[in-house]
Amino acid sequence: MVSVINTVDTSHEDMIHDAQMDYYGTRLATCSSDRSVKIFDVRNGGQILIADLRGHEGPVWQVAWAHPMYGNILASCSYDRKVIIWKEENGTWEKTHEHTGHDSSVNSVCWAPHDYGLILACGSSDGAISLLTYTGEGQWEVKKINNAHTIGCNAVSWAPAVVPGSLIDQPSGQKPNYIKKFASGGCDNLIKLWKEEEDGQWKEEQKLEAHSDWVRDVAWAPSIGLPTSTIASCSQDGRVFIWTCDDTSGNTWSPRLLHKFNDVVWHVSWSITANILAVSGGDNKVTLWKESVDGQWVCISDVNKGQGSVSASVTEGQQNEQ
């Protein structure tokens, strides 16, 4: 069952482009073509406007919550070529940093797993991806990957924090030696995987080719303790692919077509337990997908205005397996 538990009237004056809940699922951040970012307290079915953040000079495309261990921090990116990092201080939300290093619309922002520190990846229509790392004392260090995607990067998504080898192998007390990776999708129809080298430079590790039009979104699935890595991607061409990589080196990715829709697919989002994928398309269609026991992706729900039923087929499949 998909049932509406809260309908938030955002009072945005133009199109909404993104809506994200915080870590706990108690606050909602929205952004819109009206250039504003709004934060609501949505606990217990309520909606209390906590903040109406003005600062962007163009439509705001995406918002992203940082992990709460760093405080209440929200990043937003806009057509105005800016990324703004907002922070709650003493109950008041304020701009804490503005990144103006892009030459065109910034389309996507994504915070790295909290284990790495406070790192934000930003993908822009200027084709570049920038990585902002908080270095303390109000300073942000910027690394930029130029020409990541010709004529534009549409989406960035971090790989979950995975330590190569076992945790036990790590010298005690030392920070685990994470390998930082993220995926990006762009107007060159490509998905690219980026990896931080030992010298701190970002290097293109993989090109994933299957889409025949702009890649609109990529979403790296949360880790659920399995060795497999999974990425979902969606495109202007209406296709949604699920990419999986089983080998430890992380170099062999194989795509599986989830579905070909009739319209552009704008967004893909994994559930926290990584077993359901929400796909939202240009025809205002939201569908939920789940992998059945035989590895097929099955649509389990059509969500319309937040409502939908869930087909039992997949669940039954699991029952039979017992």
Place this chain on the structure above:
Amino acid sequence: MKLKEVDRTAMQAWSPAQNHPIYLATGTSAQQLDATFSTSASLEIFELDLSDPSLDMKSCATFSSSHRYHKLIWGPYKMDPKGNVSGVLIAGGENGNIILYDPSKIIAGDKEVIIAQNDKHTGPVRALDVNIFQTNLVASGANESEIYIWDLNNFATPMTPGAKTQPPEDISCIAWNRQVQHILASASPSGRATVWDLRKNEPIIKVSDHSNRMHCSGLAWHPDVATQMVLASEDDRLPVVQMWDLRFASSPLRVLENHARGILAIAWSMADPELLLSCGKDAKILCSNPNTGEVLYELPTNTQWCFDIQWCPRNPAVLSAASFDGRISVYSIMGGSADGLRQKQADKLSSSFGNLDPFGTGQPLPPLQIPQQTAQHNIVLPLKKPPKWIRRPVGASFSFGGKLVTFENVKIQSQQGAEQQQQQHHVFISQVVTEKEFLSRSDQLQQVVQSQGFVSYCQKKIDASQTEFEKHVWSFLKVNFEDDSRGKYLELLGYRKEDLGKKIALALNKVDGPEVCIKEGKQESEFLPSAGGTFNISISGDIDGLITQALLTGNFESAVDLCLHDNRMADAIILAIAGGQELLAQTQKKYFAKSQSKITRLITAVVMKNWKEIVESCDLKNWREALAAVLTYAKPDEFSALCDLLGTRLESEGDSLLQTQACLCYICAGNVEKLVACWTKAQDGSNPLSLQDLIEKVVILRKAVQLTQAMDTNTVGVLLAEKMSQYANLLAAQGSIAAALAFLPENTNQPNIVQLRDRLCRAQGQPVPGQESPKIPYERQQLPKGRPGPMAGHTQMPRAPAQQYYPHGENPPPPGFIMHGNVNPNTATAQLPTSPGHMHTQVPPYPQPQRPQNGWNDPPALNRVPKKKKMPENFMPPVPITSPIMNPLGDPQSQMLPQQPSAPVPLSSQASFPQPHLAGGQTFHGIQQPLGQPGMPSSFSKPNIEGAPGAPIGNTIQHVQSLPTEKITKKPIPDEHLILKTTFEDLIQRCLSSATDPQTKRKLDDASKRLEFLYDKLREQTLSPTIINGLHSIARSIESRNYSEGLTIHTHIVSTSNFSETSAFMPVLKVVLTQANKLGV
């Protein structure tokens, strides 16, 4: 931003939107010569490969044509949705001919690429358009008011849209309506446009503004509004684009006057009706919104006129423009910086051939236009208004607790010029529940746990079991809650005592039936009398004799040996009994050593009470028997261990069946962790229902262990913690947050569980349990003495104001993370006597970001003065310092965590944290932060937490004051690194002595203190070799007074090292180096 370039003087046509990859066809344009004066013509196809960063376009095919072209279009005719067939290229030639080419054949290099051609037109064919509804229909226009409609299925005979307009004039543009398929418009240089209705076969309206100065060079229908179209004028006196609405066709709706000279071409984006491209003789390419007239973008072009401009149908941000300087350029309207890497190879090549000077005059040809100074933009700004195609209209994102956040934007029905209708901008938060059965089973389990109805639950499970094994497991589990559990286990293994008794009786009866007994009786009666008679005590030399002699001498040992040697087992045993315990034991051993019978080992074990031996060495096929034996004989204290051992053996066997049986052993042993491990190995645990299967057993077994064995079930192993948190995560993902909380094991420090509990609690909008009462944070009285700091801090903190900061106006939130080492506030632990090992310690579940506090640049704050005075030399400011490594857990710093109602945690528990950054309990200073700890650093990692004058002074400061100094015992810095400390300290001293202003002095003072972080890291030897080496290099450069080199090395270290590893001290070091450099010490 320019993406690609081709040096051609040509007409251009993009491949249809369906086609992938994207091609651009170029056909040599008629009536234009480039500087080579070449009259040859060709049709070429290029591929737009955006993954290639160079400006070159990949040429796919060239076809030498006998024609030059006035117009080139690429229709999707007969193209399948997959784009396998590449449509048809339609070219308008110079002599009234229309030629159809097959682009796939051109690409394949075929000689025969022409599908058909027809020269029915008079004069050059300048206007061509494909009907987007019926792609087989092509309209064409030429001289003498000629308009033909071609059916590609029947190309020989074109139709006309109606009678020719009079007077005869050239047709310069033609366009099909984008909404109504039988409507066509044509326009001519005279400025008149005619709209045709093909169903009526006549012109239905003529559009002209009577100025007679319009000189139509472009005509385009509105992509969305059927009645609107634009006309562009080439006339320099009227360089305008007129927007017409046929509902009001007497004058233009809007006139766009953005060009200074005549407009040569226009193109209206199909992807966004607010984008109209126009290029003119003022050498500009503009993108304007025809609905408002606003110029959104001016392409950075060269100084040349463009005569043709086209949107790429597939990639809406891409357009191509053909200019009179013999170049076709592909641009993106999304801006971006053209970096220096974009270099065109061909440029270098062609210039080396010197084709700028075709006549060999030694002078390059002057450019066609006088170059105008155009501003060189390194950075090209994007469109003023975001194009429609990047405005995401819909979204669905998951969030914690199985919530789905969705929004959609109903397509805007824009009326003519009207503002968009008022929309409701709603976001829906939905609960997604996909695992109904999982939830109901989880619910049942929870009820059982609450009602303690374990037996009936197990029974239900037994009844419902579909496999034998499942049944067994549940039976075993059930037995835990019954009396005589061992007996019941035995029964389950097939050893029912009563049954066995019967069986034995039966067996005896069969073998020695009644008759035998009677016979025996008879025999007895026969022999007994003789027993009373004399018997011969032989003392001969044979064995008998020897035994006799030994017995007679009381030498039982030898007698027994003799009997054994002679294989008289019974005699030996009987004699041994007489010979005493020791001999008996020896004899038993020897007997077992000799005996070979199948059951000997069992007997051995029974007699010797060596069950370990059985369990260790029995054939695993007999695990059941081994387990039965253990159940029967094992002492309570070794019972669990033996079951475990057996289970382990079963598990290590490759046989998957045996592996699952191991679970039974673990159930008997009450070993939850091993049960989990074994089960996980055998089952796919990622599936919610199979996880449910496991958790049901685990929960019941834990309860059983609690009840029957009175064991400490509080210890939660790593694996169990993982499974339980997985389970709770699944429950949470289905929205059952309360249930997830209920199932999370309480008394554990496993970080994943602690984190999840916090998340769940907050997701519920509740405080973290253990701090149910908002007052608890202030129960300072409970805090042991010896830590006056936090108490003082709390007492000074007014509660009420704190609460009003709480943004949600509800219960004051939980003050951050605590370890749930003991969540019950009633337990005595809260008042444990203080000992260094039991300080109230709060281990944040996440590694803390570096948050140095009380930095040198802090303005003096109220209560800092005493702190400074008291600061012991090797003291480190306690509160949010920290890096994982340098604070040994017992370190006093770790006890500085203050403001929470700390549940005391045995320090050992912290060891399980990979990164016990101990910071001011500030982990989650989001919601609660303003409340409990107004003085805590409110910005992440901001050093200056006391910054704002008048801001409440935090507890932290007081903690500092009260820091117990006596407990600090630090390791020495390794000798080889001592030089670092001495060098740095020496440098600071030197700086201090030459610094004059108090501010600098204070900076240096603080720096000196903060370098303690570094020294601590050195003590703990946790710094990576690279950093250490770097530091030594810095030290060396300090020695040589080369501070700028030191700073360079510093930068290098910072840029290459892990931020959190160095952030505690590197910034300070930089301050010192900079100061030293400045002071020139």
